[in-house]
Amino acid sequence: MSNKRISMSDIVLGQPLQWDIYGNDGNLLLRRGFVVSSTNQVETLIERGLYVDGNQLDQARDKKPFLKVVEQPSVVRIITQVRNELRTLSYNLTPEIQAREKFLALAKQVVIATFLDADVALGCILLHQEGNYSARHCVDSAVVAILIARALKKTEEEIIFIAAACLTMNLSMLRQQERLQEKSDGLLPEDQELIFRHPQESVQQLMTVGVKDEHWLTWILHHHENEDGTGYPLKKKSAEIPQNSKIISIADRYCARVCSRSYRKSMLPNAALRDILIGGKTTVDLMLVTLFIRELGTYPIGTFVKLESGEIGVVTSKGATTTTPNVHSLIGPRGAPLLAPIKRDTQKTLHAIREVLHRDQVQIRFSMRQLWGDVASQ
Template sequence: MEQRRISMSDIVVGKPLPWDVYDSNNKLLLRKGHVVQREQQVEMLVMRGLFVITKGVETASPAAVARPVERPSALRMINLAGKRLERLLYNLHNESELQPKIAEVVTALTCAVKLNSDVALASILLNQDTIAYPVRHGIDTAIVSMLVARVMNRTAEETQAMMAAALTMNVGMLRHHEELHRRETPLSAEEEVIIRSHPEESVSLLRRAGIDDETVLNYVLLHHENEDGSGYPFGKGNADIPGNVKIIALADRYCARVSARLYRKAMLPNAALRDILLSEKKNIDPMLAASFIRELGIYPTGTFVRLVNGEVGVVTGRGSTTTTPVVHALVGPRGAPLSFPIRRETHKELHAIREVLHESQAGVHVNMQQVWGADASL
């Protein structure tokens, strides 16, 4: 029996499926003959489904059997999930059953992270222009929350609730979020009110759209509370803030800092971590901070770096320590682009990291598929 992942071209809206569709665990999702009615269903099947072709079975067309096996792509899953979330959030007033749809986006992101967590983490730094910032920020925060939750041994149910909250936490200021993202001037008093009230407004909107999971709603409500009581909307302190909310809040702060603004460059990832952990240390649980560093490292995946030997490359994965990640060199010591990425182990003296760079300083654009292969294809 031969198993192949569904691609967008395999399914035609309004026409019967020519085969049974299974998920990655071989669980039957849809039977042969089912008519897919909406484009959104196609996208979810692409993100989750696999169809099975048995050689010699008449229902499998010769063209389908001859078609090469398509490897799943973590980056494609993330982008499809982002587009799906974008439609949901910007059309929230038309939604009455949002909860299972957000769960589908959570499932897609979970599959992507499990397939290749390095690609998922790198996408936060290297894949910033695919969807509107307010939606992408939720996707990025959900990915980081999942990674940190995993290292802190949170249950699957807890992690799913955290990711759902991260995806929807800012819906209460969605229409203002992108404008604020581009702002160069100080906030007005009215805008300050919008920001400080958005957790409560988000909960109200989510309830009306069919979210009735009280855990998710509570996480959304509290994601801007601080350990020292300086947060909003209630000014709660350390003991009154659930640990899972603290994970979301830290992921939220990190992802916001590494995103570019119209009025400033994105903060370098290592500087963003240092800024959070030093300037806001009174508002961060030390155990959470340690877990965050352990999972992301001092040089998070996707960071541009210059090595001691003069090469410029990108961090592509974890190394033996948090300060010695794996890097793939993209530019040689004399500034000439390399024909193909070369793996470097930064614990070696010649290939140690000398400095962290902005993309503009690196002088090279990363094709994620060239670096991470099929897991980062589009």
């Protein structure tokens, strides 16, 4: 038998092998027909050598073009695309462009991305803050709202409409929001008035371009109302406010707090959660906030932390409890960057979280793909 070497790109993930695969020592590793389901399996094979029977290889190539690895969907790419398309759509609304269908299509993409890998979707909020703020904030809020809605076991259709409401909640002030984002000297009376009016004006703008769904419009109209009646624009109280408006409101508040501004640092994620819980005792639905914290954890995904070992890393997934997430260390205890991220369980005493850090305290460049693999490719 004449063996020929193949590479990782010669294997199609999720499809049966076209040939038997042998290692460097000539021993059979996998039989033809075996389905390789992950890049980790391929990498393990590469370490042992990838050889096939030359005759089998030639026969497979004669039957059809040689196959390549199927690219895995990327949550980061989906979210980036939605951010860009949302900005373009929102800035160019006319009654002729079927805005309702396009906003719903974008909402579905955010739902798909969040369901595909919720950890990566949440990670984008803190680790992927590039691009236009106004569109990014709406997409980030949609991710959080989707997770809360899913925890409440809402239907997929309702979740899509909740996401659509998040994407369009600030529609009437998107352009001005960029200007307000850069202000460092406080809001002028006309700026404050713009903010107070935006729920009603966003609803009116959506109706003008063909959105007639009462629930969608109602959720936007009430997303700045407070439990105690101090919100706007209608001073509604507790039971008068739709639950989905409350979900959108909590997601909106959290994402606004953890985003950096030109005139102030972003809040640390755990401090943002505490601020919403403690500072909003009379203004937010505490049952929903408790659920929200349970879903995000005390240290939300994307949070930078220092461990008791002295290592510095980033929270990448939930752990056994809300206070003990899994962390990937990026910097060793002596301050040197690690060759590759190392997963740490913060339940263990040596790897317990000592403190939370701002991003600018972590002097290392890395990609989300290094933490989560291809599903976080940019």
